[in-house]
Amino acid sequence: xxxxxxxxxxxxxxxxxxxxxxxxxxxxxxxxxxxxxxxxxxxxxxxxxxxxxxxxxxxxxxxxxxxxxxxxxxxxxxxxxxxxxxxxxxxxxxxxxxxxxxxxxxxxxxxxxxxxxxxxxxxxxxxxxxxxxxxxxxxxxxxxxxxxxxxxxxxxxxxxxxxxxxxxxxxxxxxxxxxxxxxxxxxxxxxxxxxxxxxxxxxxxxxxxxxxxxxxxxxxxxxxxxxxxxxxxxxxxxxxxxxxxxxxxxxxxxxxxxxxxxxxxxxxxxxxxxxxxxxxxxxxxxxxxxxxxxxxxxxxxxxxxxxxxxxxxxxxxxxxxxxxxxxxxxxxxxxxxxxxxxxxxxxxxxxxxxxxxxxxxxxxxxxxxxxxxxxxxxxxxxxxxxxxxxxxxxxxxxxxxxxxxxxxxxxxxxxxxxxxxxxxxxxxxxxxxxxxxxxxxxxxxxxxxxxxxxxxxxxx
Numbered sequence: 001x002x003x004x005x006x007x008x009x010x011x012x013x014x015x016x017x018x019x020x021x022x023x024x025x026x027x028x029x030x031x032x033x034x035x036x037x038x039x040x041x042x043x044x045x046x047x048x049x050x051x052x053x054x055x056x057x058x059x060x061x062x063x064x065x066x067x068x069x070x071x072x073x074x075x076x077x078x079x080x081x082x083x084x085x086x087x088x089x090x091x092x093x094x095x096x097x098x099x100x101x102x103x104x105x106x107x108x109x110x111x112x113x114x115x116x117x118x119x120x121x122x123x124x125x126x127x128x129x130x131x132x133x134x135x136x137x138x139x140x141x142x143x144x145x146x147x148x149x150x151x152x153x154x155x156x157x158x159x160x161x162x163x164x165x166x167x168x169x170x171x172x173x174x175x176x177x178x179x180x181x182x183x184x185x186x187x188x189x190x191x192x193x194x195x196x197x198x199x200x201x202x203x204x205x206x207x208x209x210x211x212x213x214x215x216x217x218x219x220x221x222x223x224x225x226x227x228x229x230x231x232x233x234x235x236x237x238x239x240x241x242x243x244x245x246x247x248x249x250x251x252x253x254x255x256x257x258x259x260x261x262x263x264x265x266x267x268x269x270x271x272x273x274x275x276x277x278x279x280x281x282x283x284x285x286x287x288x289x290x291x292x293x294x295x296x297x298x299x300x301x302x303x304x305x306x307x308x309x310x311x312x313x314x315x316x317x318x319x320x321x322x323x324x325x326x327x328x329x330x331x332x333x334x335x336x337x338x339x340x341x342x343x344x345x346x347x348x349x350x351x352x353x354x355x356x357x358x359x360x361x362x363x364x365x366x367x368x369x370x371x372x373x374x375x376x377x378x379x380x381x382x383x384x385x386x387x388x389x390x391x392x393x394x395x396x397x398x399x400x401x402x403x404x405x406x407x408x409x410x411x412x413x414x415x416x417x418x419x420x421x422x423x424x425x426x427x428x429x430x431x432x433x434x435x436x437x438x439x440x441x442x443x444x445x446x447x448x449x450x451x452x453x454x455x456x457x458x459x460x
Contacts, residue, residue, distance in 0.1 A: 021084050022037075024097070027422055032435055042082060059102075062100065064083070065100075066086065067097050078255060116245060152169065155213070155235065167237060172253075175193070176250075177191060199223045202220050204236075213236045217243040218237075362379055363391070
């Protein structure tokens, strides 16, 4: 009896693709939240999910960050990036995390390109004879032409060494180059430093401490396929303005029109009514039928004038906060005397008030939110008891102004300015802050008379 061998073809074993994944996202207070998400979820969708779950106001500034504690790096996760794919690049022993917070500079360069691209750092083709506007510069970044180029001096640390050296760099669409002969841009003098497509640009969170950087304005290129420190291309700028220019230009060169599409998608969603910078939670039909009423006289009356209605709402809001604040002292315990009740200020209940944080901590908080004019917070002064400090961003620099309370007012008052708080006509919890300067400011480069802060307080 003979046996004939027969070849049997088994079906290929395909890996099980999970339709749902669990990710952990950290907030600024270091608390985390686990989310079950689809495997193909985008960063913008994660942000939207967190906004809804946490009942945050969606002002299009909420951003997902990739934080690498072991190497002290952090970067913006672009809205179109796949979050699960990003996490798949992390090593098993790495303590990397996703962080969720506001960043006002995320798309600000589309609105105010002049603040991001200083004239002395931008190069154009020799064929360009006429003056180029900043809007045209931005358009050049989005198309596929060779120009513009970003150039300037940066400190760099060679691999395997601890010392830093100042060199002349040139950023092109093809990558970053350094000049081996002064500021020469001739091809024979340019040495390739880093490509853009297969690496990401990160901010150094503690460049001086971890890498011995000469300034606090460090950034680096990290290859996508490795997380080792030896593979980092470390750089350091002289100031925040120049670092912002380099980082923004790299983002535009790397992602191009995709960034603009991300930005326009948000704008279109606002226009269509799906989102609004001043959006409030969905109201019921009965709430929409409510009208403003005045009960101050002998008879109640309907307030038809929107301006008058807003004024009444402001007075009611301030009155409510004064009443609620008199129940607690500055430490959150019940007030026991009339004098202590008089010392309670309405600012304690505001999200922009940060109590006893240091100057460096205030500067760090504002930096994390993006150095955009108008970002501010108020804190207790550490050097002068019973006074306050207004920390704000102007010209991509954080400035600090002392505020002292007057004897006749419990609310904040400043000898240089008056702080007025108003609510928006469409919602009762979005604040507008006008700071009117009535005297020349010393130790400052501020030259305008009025600052407008619109939804840019550090609210959590």
